[in-house]
Structure formats: structure tokens, C-alpha cells
Amino acid sequence: MSAYQAFIFDFDGVLADSVEVKTRAFEALYLAHGPEVAAAVVRYHREHGGMPRREKFRRFETELLGRAADEAELDRLCAAFSRLVLDGVVEAAEIPGALAFLRRWQGRVPLFVNSATPDAELAVILERRGLDGYFQAAYGSDRPKAGNLATILAQGGFAPEKTLFFGDALSDHAAARHCGTGFLGIVRDAASPLLRLDPAPAHCRDFFEAAQRINGEMR
Known part of the structure; x- marks a missing residue:
């Protein structure tokens, strides 16, 4: 027993x-904002494992990019993230x-x-x-x-x-x-x-x- x-x-x-499947996805979604922003996103993700992705995106939008965390944009980011990670997580x-x-x-x-x-x-x-x-x-x-x-x-x-x-x-x-x-x-x-x-x-x-x-x- x-x-x-x-x-x-x-x-x-x-x-x-x-975990790294999701790290690469966060990085990919923010590379267009420059390598420094993408690196900060990766650091935050690694330090805050277990935080829901929507909350991470909210922080990235407001604290790194200095713009309002529009709910429609958060929906778009979450959907894009899911498309990027699903197969990789299944195959990990x-x-x-x-x-x-x-x-x-x-x-x-x-x-x-x-x-x-x-x-x-x-x-x-x-x-x-x-x-x-x-x-x-x-x-x-x-x-x-x-x-x-x-x-x-x-x-x-x-x-x-x-x-x-x-x-x-x-x-x-x-x-x-x-x-x-x-x-x-x-x-x-x-x-x-x-x-x-x-x-x-x-x-x-x-x-x-x-x-x-x-x-x-x-x-």
C-alpha cells in the first residue's frame, strides 16, 4: 500500500x-520586436514556468512593449502560440x-x-x-x-x-x-x-x- x-x-x-518547445515558441512570436525583446521574453518564461501563457503575454505586451494588453491581441497571441507548440509537445x-x-x-x-x-x-x-x-x-x-x-x-x-x-x-x-x-x-x-x-x-x-x-x- x-x-x-x-x-x-x-x-x-x-x-x-x-519546456523548450514552448520557449522557442515565445521567442518566435517576439523576434520581430528585436533580439533584446525576444531574449527578455525567453528569460521571463524560464523564470516563471507554470504561469499561464495569457498572463505571460499580458506582461510582455505591457512591460516589454509598453502598450495596452488588448484582449483581442491576447487571443491572437494565444492562438498562434497553440499552433506553434501543439505538435511539438505531443512529440516531445x-x-x-x-x-x-x-x-x-x-x-x-x-x-x-x-x-x-x-x-x-x-x-x-x-x-x-x-x-x-x-x-x-x-x-x-x-x-x-x-x-x-x-x-x-x-x-x-x-x-x-x-x-x-x-x-x-x-x-x-x-x-x-x-x-x-x-x-x-x-x-x-x-x-x-x-x-x-x-x-x-x-x-x-x-x-x-x-x-x-x-x-x-x-x-
Whole structure:
């Protein structure tokens, strides 16, 4: 038996090695404004993983370009971004051990996704990757991550301290702290903002290490 009542996963950078797919898309959408703006967009994206794309675009428009964040323009940017990233995210390699981990725990512990990808797009990605059947539910950026996490806890009746959220971004860690759940970072880059927290949260490079850690907790 597991010590946990539920496992919850971010998607990009946690289940799929797809963060750079989105980095390249943000860069491409702002290259026309010059290399300095594009570089600033990339830096912000890397420092604020897990923030919904619409919020990032709003900040880019107002803070980098100094213009009003018109809702129609935000709609256009989000649609263009989705077209740029969808196939790349579907085709991205898995984080090592992720599928084996899902197979190991499916049917033993309820599994959920809590991602900054819009709900409809997330559903398409999970279906095209053949992952949708592993999860009881998948929640995207139509609501804040902490709100998604609170919904999962409330609807499942899970004790926060017996729920583990796997994430790779500061927003994931913040959501876990807000809701009182456990948190395990999936950290594959020594420059990850998670490692600059004091203290740094518990973290693993991949799901082979995560599986070893969880198996150790059960002994």
C-alpha cells in the first residue's frame, strides 16, 4: 500500500520534456520586436514556468512593449502560440521513467494532472500521447493551479499531507504550499529556480529517482 492518497502531476517538464518547445515558441512570436525583446521574453518564461501563457503575454505586451494588453491581441497571441507548440509537445520525449511510474501506480493511487496549459489543449495533448486513460481528471489553466489543487483535494476527500504534487516550477511549489500538500520537484536543470529557494524543496532528476524515493518512504 502507498503512504499517499493521490499523485498530481504538472505536465511540461514533469511528464514531458516539452519546456523548450514552448520557449522557442515565445521567442518566435517576439523576434520581430528585436533580439533584446525576444531574449527578455525567453528569460521571463524560464523564470516563471507554470504561469499561464495569457498572463505571460499580458506582461510582455505591457512591460516589454509598453502598450495596452488588448484582449483581442491576447487571443491572437494565444492562438498562434497553440499552433506553434501543439505538435511539438505531443512529440516531445517523456521525462525518463514517467510512463513506467504511471503504469506502476495506475489503479493503486488516483492520478491527476494540474497544468498551466489551457484545458482543451491539455485534453488533446494527453489523448494524442495516449496518456488520458491514466488520469482520473486533468485540470488546465482555465483556473489557477492552487485552485485546481484545492478542487482535487476537496472532490477526492484527500488529506493534503497524504497528497504529492510533482512539479518543476515555482508556481507548482507555491500551489503545493498554499494547499498544504507534499511537493517533489522534477529538476533536470541546475539553473532551475526551485534550486534557489532556501531551503530547496525535495527534488529528483526524473521518475526513476522519484520511484526510488517513494519506495524508500514505504519501507
